[in-house]
Amino acid sequence: MTIINRRRAGAIALAAxxxxxxxxxxxxxxxxxGDGGEIDPNATLRFTSAGPIRSLDPALQTSYGGLGYLVLAxxxxxxxxxxxxxxxxxxxxxxxAPDGSYLELKLRRDVKFHDGTPFDAQAVKANIERxxxxxxxxxxxxxxxxxxxxVVDDHTVRLQLVKGKGVQLPSVFATNVGMMVSPxxxxxxxxxxxxxxxxxxxxxxxxxxxxxxxxxxxxxAPSYWDPNVGRLAGIELQxxxxxATRLRGVQTGQSDLTTVSAAxxxxxxxxxxxxxxxxxxxxxxxxxxxxxxxxxxxxLVKPEVRQAIAHAIDPEAISALFSGSCTPYRQLYPxxxxxxxxxxxxxxxxxxxxxxxxxxxxxxxxxxxxxxAGTNTEQPANVIQxxxxxxxxEATLNPVPNSENEPRFIAGDxxxxxxxxxxxxxxxxxxxxxxxxxxxxxxxxxxAIESIAVEAANPSLTEQQRAPLYAKIWQTTLEQAWFIPVCxxxxxxxxxxxxxxxxxxxWANIGIxxxxxxxxxx
Amino acid sequence: MLRYAGKRLLAAIPLLFVVPLLVFxxxxxxxxxPAVVLAGDNPTPERVAAIRDQLGLDDPVWERYLxxxxxxLQGDLGTSLLSDQRVVDMLTxxxxxxxxxxxxxxxxxxxxxxxxxxxxxxxxxxxVDRLVNWLASIAIAVPAFWFGLVLASLFAVSYQLLPxxxxxxxxxxxxxxxxxxxxxxxxxxxxxxxxxxxQLRSALGQVLRSDYVLNxxxxxxxxxxxxxxxxxxxxxxxxxxxxxxxxxxxxxxxxTIEIIYNMPGLGSLAVDSVLNRDIPVLLGFVLFSTSVVxxxxxxxxxxxxxxxxxxRA
Numbered sequence: 001m002t003i004i005n006r007r008r009a010g011a012i013a014l015a016a017x018x019x020x021x022x023x024x025x026x027x028x029x030x031x032x033x034g035d036g037g038e039i040d041p042n043a044t045l046r047f048t049s050a051g052p053i054r055s056l057d058p059a060l061q062t063s064y065g066g067l068g069y070l071v072l073a074x075x076x077x078x079x080x081x082x083x084x085x086x087x088x089x090x091x092x093x094x095x096x097a098p099d100g101s102y103l104e105l106k107l108r109r110d111v112k113f114h115d116g117t118p119f120d121a122q123a124v125k126a127n128i129e130r131x132x133x134x135x136x137x138x139x140x141x142x143x144x145x146x147x148x149x150x151v152v153d154d155h156t157v158r159l160q161l162v163k164g165k166g167v168q169l170p171s172v173f174a175t176n177v178g179m180m181v182s183p184x185x186x187x188x189x190x191x192x193x194x195x196x197x198x199x200x201x202x203x204x205x206x207x208x209x210x211x212x213x214x215x216x217x218x219x220x221a222p223s224y225w226d227p228n229v230g231r232l233a234g235i236e237l238q239x240x241x242x243x244a245t246r247l248r249g250v251q252t253g254q255s256d257l258t259t260v261s262a263a264x265x266x267x268x269x270x271x272x273x274x275x276x277x278x279x280x281x282x283x284x285x286x287x288x289x290x291x292x293x294x295x296x297x298x299x300l301v302k303p304e305v306r307q308a309i310a311h312a313i314d315p316e317a318i319s320a321l322f323s324g325s326c327t328p329y330r331q332l333y334p335x336x337x338x339x340x341x342x343x344x345x346x347x348x349x350x351x352x353x354x355x356x357x358x359x360x361x362x363x364x365x366x367x368x369x370x371x372x373a374g375t376n377t378e379q380p381a382n383v384i385q386x387x388x389x390x391x392x393x394e395a396t397l398n399p400v401p402n403s404e405n406e407p408r409f410i411a412g413d414x415x416x417x418x419x420x421x422x423x424x425x426x427x428x429x430x431x432x433x434x435x436x437x438x439x440x441x442x443x444x445x446x447x448a449i450e451s452i453a454v455e456a457a458n459p460s461l462t463e464q465q466r467a468p469l470y471a472k473i474w475q476t477t478l479e480q481a482w483f484i485p486v487c488x489x490x491x492x493x494x495x496x497x498x499x500x501x502x503x504x505x506x507w508a509n510i511g512i513x514x515x516x517x518x519x520x521x522x
Numbered sequence: 523m524l525r526y527a528g529k530r531l532l533a534a535i536p537l538l539f540v541v542p543l544l545v546f547x548x549x550x551x552x553x554x555x556p557a558v559v560l561a562g563d564n565p566t567p568e569r570v571a572a573i574r575d576q577l578g579l580d581d582p583v584w585e586r587y588l589x590x591x592x593x594x595l596q597g598d599l600g601t602s603l604l605s606d607q608r609v610v611d612m613l614t615x616x617x618x619x620x621x622x623x624x625x626x627x628x629x630x631x632x633x634x635x636x637x638x639x640x641x642x643x644x645x646x647x648x649x650v651d652r653l654v655n656w657l658a659s660i661a662i663a664v665p666a667f668w669f670g671l672v673l674a675s676l677f678a679v680s681y682q683l684l685p686x687x688x689x690x691x692x693x694x695x696x697x698x699x700x701x702x703x704x705x706x707x708x709x710x711x712x713x714x715x716x717x718x719x720x721q722l723r724s725a726l727g728q729v730l731r732s733d734y735v736l737n738x739x740x741x742x743x744x745x746x747x748x749x750x751x752x753x754x755x756x757x758x759x760x761x762x763x764x765x766x767x768x769x770x771x772x773x774x775x776x777x778t779i780e781i782i783y784n785m786p787g788l789g790s791l792a793v794d795s796v797l798n799r800d801i802p803v804l805l806g807f808v809l810f811s812t813s814v815v816x817x818x819x820x821x822x823x824x825x826x827x828x829x830x831x832x833x834r835a
Contacts, residue, residue: 054605062562138562194606211615212605213794214786240687240784248686252678403798407558411567421564439564 037521039500042233045518046255048240054212055194058179059131062138067176068513069216069237074201077105077124077178078170080514082506083336084286084426086171090119090180090202094170096459100161103169103459107155111225113182114199114206121157125149126183128159142177145169167459168433171426204230204516214239229516244268250278250494256520257495257502259513261285262376263322269494281493281502286334286509289318289326289380289420291484295444297415299365304358305393306481308365309416310348311355312391313384315486321379326487332424332431332474334488334509338463339428341471347479355391366394370414373399380486381418410440422483423510428470429457435483436473442482449473527824534816539591541812542805546587549801555579556603556799577603590805599809600802602795609806612791617810619689619787620776622699626707627714627772632765634711635718640749642719643726654719661716666775670709670782677705687784706783710775714768718761725757759830766819773811 051065058074061067079089093106111119128149131139145166150158159169172178185191185200193200197207204226205218219234238255240246243265249255251272260269266282273280291309299305315328330346333339359365367388371381381397388395400408409417425431432453436443443449449472456469477483491511495502498520506514557573558565574580578589593600599609642654678686684705690698729735730753738748777789784790788807795803 062560064563211786212607238688238784242781242784245687245782245784248674248679252682252686254686254688401797403559404555406563407555407561407565407567407570410564411570434564439566 037498037500039231039519040522041231043498043520043522044234044236045232045257045499045515045520046236046238046249047513047515048238048246048249048255048258049513050241050243050246051239051512052213053216053237053239056197056207056210056216057193058176058181059134059137059139060194061176064175064510064512068507068515070176070179071203071514072205072218072235072516073197073203073207074176074179074181075111075119075203076175077173077180080171080174080426080506082504082508084334084509086174086426089174089178091173096167098460100164100166100459102150102161103159103166104152105157105159107157108225109155111202113180113184113202114221115182115184116199117182117184119180119202120154121151122154123180123183124157125151126186127180130181130186131177139177142172142175164454164457167457168425168427168430171430174426205235208234231519235515247272247494250496253496257493257499257515257518259508259511260492260494261489261511263325266325266490266492267323269492273494276497279495279497279499279502281505281508283491283493283505283508284327284334285420285489285491285511286424287420287511288329288332288422288424288485288488289377290418290422290486291384292409292417292419292422292440292442293482293484294412294415294442295480295482297412299362299367300415302362302365303480304362305365305367307348308355308358308391308393309367309388310481310484311351311358312387312393313484313486314350314387316350317383317387318380318486321383322376322487322489325490327490328486329488330478330485332422332477332483332485333428333470334424337424338467339424339431339470341474344471344475346485348481348484352387352391359392364392364394367416368396368398368414370398370400370405370409370417372402372405372419375402376489377418377420384418412441420489422485428466428473429453432456432470432473436477443477443480444482445480448476448480527820530820530823531816534820537816538809538812542590542594542808543587545805545808546583546590546801549799549804550583556801559798559800560603590802594809599806602803603800604798604803609802612803613788613806613810616786616788616791618691619785620773620780620789622689622692622703623706623710623776623779623785623787624769624772626703627711627776628769630707630711631714631718631768631772634715635761636722638715638719639722639726640754642723643730643749644745646727646730651723654723658716658719661712662720666709666713667778667782669712670706670779673705673709674782689783689785689787702783702785706779706785709782710772710779713775714772717764717768721764722757722761725760726753729753729757759826762822762825766815766822769818770811770815773814 049068051068052063053066053069055061056070056073058070061070076089077091078086081087090108090111091105092108095104105124107121107124108119113119128143128146131137132143145162146159147162148160150160152158180202181193182200185193185197191198191200195210199206204221204224206221207216208219209217216237217234220230220232224230240249243260243262246258247260247265247269250258260266269278269280272278291313293300293306293309295301295306319326319328331340331344369381369385369388371377385395385397398414405417405419406421408414422435425434434440436449437446437453452469452472456466456473491508493502493505493508500519500521501517504517557570557577557579560573561569578586590600601608602612638654638658642651645651674686677683685702689702692699735748735753738752776787777793780787780789781793788810791803792807794800795807
């Protein structure tokens with residue numbers, strides 16, 4: 001089965017070309033420019049973000065936050081567009097074997113790494129084998145479904161898969177897992193990929209200087225296979241953790257583009273945008289703020305208690321904490337995704353009386369509400385604790401350091417956690433694996449979803465065939481109240497009026513960015 | 523004097539070992555684990571355990587401390603757990619930012635504080651004296667971060683006279699360097715300036731009432747000569763005594779200011795290392811800041827000789 005639709009890929013390319021020509025529309029509209037304008041090929045974009053960046057080696061990238069820095073220097077096998085569609089990158093087509101035993105990738109024939117090494121099937125093999133074997137590799141787990149890499153010809157590679165696994169690989173290849181490094185650089189011990197990758201990539205830009213956790217400076221690559229990207233002379237990506245400082249940077253012209261997500265920053269950015277000081281493109285966050293529950297711990301083993309918790313939470317009250325920038329949402333996948341449930345009604349709407357009666361029916365309950373101190377979940381956690389207390393649940397707050405809450409929840413240390421880390425993956429098989437069956441292990445009754453998950457992960461099925469299967473899994477998850485979705489936050493892409501295409505920043509909806517389409521006008 | 527300074531220096535050496543030990547103990551008590559930060563998004567307990575094992579984080583505190591001391595004595599402060607960079611290199615790279623900021627703030631504190639105190643003491647109890655006292659009290663009461671935000675809002679955002687954030691090294695030019703220091707330096711230097719003002723004003727008040735000053739005035743010496751030649755030097759003794767504390771205060775305050783102005787200095791490095799439990803970096807920072815305070819205090823002790831000849835004996 002050929003996954004991509006060539007016609008759609010062609011349409012995307014055409015739209016991008018039209019945008020380049022100043023026609024706008026499609027995925028590369030000139031939102032942010034307002035009046036359009038001629039592209040300045042000599043412009044340098046100064047971008048600020050909160051994302052940490054400790055190493056430029058794709059295989060050592062442990063956090064999503066660092067990916068935005070890398071995508072400009074390293075091409076990926078597949079890419080993600082702003083609407084979360086998987087589109088061709090270095091791989092032009094990908095096909096699963098009818099029995100799911102392998103995934104075959106057809107590769108571009110016109111790509112060279114900046115050090116002159118041709119990109120081919122051997123390069124893919126070298127990169128995947130490096131990712132699987134490198135000490136401290138952060139992508140080893142992502143590549144675990146691949147048992148062997150077979151070079152079919154110079155531009156075709158076949159990935160042998162663990163039986164029944166690997167359906168998520170095309171989407172995973174759009175992250176650092178699919179980033180290709182020159183085999184020459186891989187085999188040269190003098191190349192320090194983490195700190196000075198130089199010409200080791202084939203991306204639209206080349207890293208010229210890097211200070212970990214501070215700044216990455218890039219210049220445009222001398223030639224690039226995709227004419228729609230790499231339209232700036234250079235990019236300076238600076239880490240500025242404080243949102244208000246980032247906003248001040250754009251406001252004063254010290255930087256050109258940034259992203260903000262805190263409610264105060266969004267309100268301020270909107271005011272500035274209303275005065276035409278800056279432009280702002282609002283993107284709904286893909287992540288869902290909600291409550292994780294361990295249905296096998298404490299009083300949460302009782303379904304009535306979990307249901308009461310779900311009924312006690314008022315998404316509108318939480319949204320108000322964010323000045324309305326956290327839109328109430330009661331599903332597990334964004335509405336535009338094929339994996340979202342159509343016409344679904346959440347079974348536990350806000351109903352305080354119902355929650356009270358459920359708690360009375362089990363003779364009371366006690367829970368600890370864990371959250372990451374000093375983050376945007378602190379206020380929601382406080383409101384949720386008050387809501388639980390109001391319906392008769394003895395709820396106590398448990399603030400923990402920001403770096404601790406997720407790993408310790410995963411380790412089983414907490415029974416209930418308020419977090420915005422539910423990040424639906426591009427492929428739902430990955431989501432089920434991460435949150436329900438493995439890593440977070442929210443599905444305490446595995447038998448309720450395991451067989452459906454295996455069936456849904458069959459790569460020979462189409463999205464239309466998989467969607468109803470995932471709908472069953474999501475329904476079970478929500479009915480069991482293993483996770484209570486509350487709302488989706490907003491990300492603002494804020495730029496100076498000179499910056500073009502701020503409405504076409506893939507990944508902005510998960511709080512990071514792919515600036516490949518950004519340009520600046522004269 | 524040299525013997526005295528040598529003794530003080532020797533007495534300070536144990537401090538350089540005790541403070542890092544305290545950091546080791548405190549960070550051991552605080553919640554947080556560098557292994558979970560290193561493990562990245564959604565780590566499994568197995569991966570966290572493997573990283574802990576690899577970094578030796580499960581070894582006893584005393585063992586890790588002795589290992590660190592042994593390496594530090596050979597000039598090796600280790601490598602960052604997160605970026606794998608040498609701690610010495612990280613500190614060296616960021617030292618210029620913090621030292622520039624601290625220098626600006628201290629120069630401002632001494633110059634502005636002394637000027638205000640002198641102006642106020644010209645007419646004790648007068649309008650200027652009361653105004654200076656009032657302004658200094660406000661500067662002490664209002665936190666530096668608030669000053670920092672107000673200054674940025676006014677002079678960077680509204681009037682766009684100075685940069686809103688960042689830092690440029692002196693090698694980039696004098697004005698780029700200075701322009702990035704003015705707002706954060708003022709925000710950081712106001713508190714010590716106010717403290718110097720009040721302290722010097724108080725000391726000057728006492729000195730100006732002393733018999734030898736009255737005698738000098740009676741001999742017909744001008745007010746300026748009495749103030750600058752005979753009074754100021756003596757009044758400076760209590761101010762200089764606590765100047766070391768002021769440096770420590772400014773160094774600590776730089777943490778907040780560097781974050782507000784996104785300056786790549788030691789303060790923001792320290793915050794990152796605490797949040798990420800990057801122990802080698804944190805220890806390097808602590809060792810550096812302790813050394814600075816020790817050296818400054820030593821210099822202050824030595825400077826007594828200039829202000830107070832009795833100490834030279």
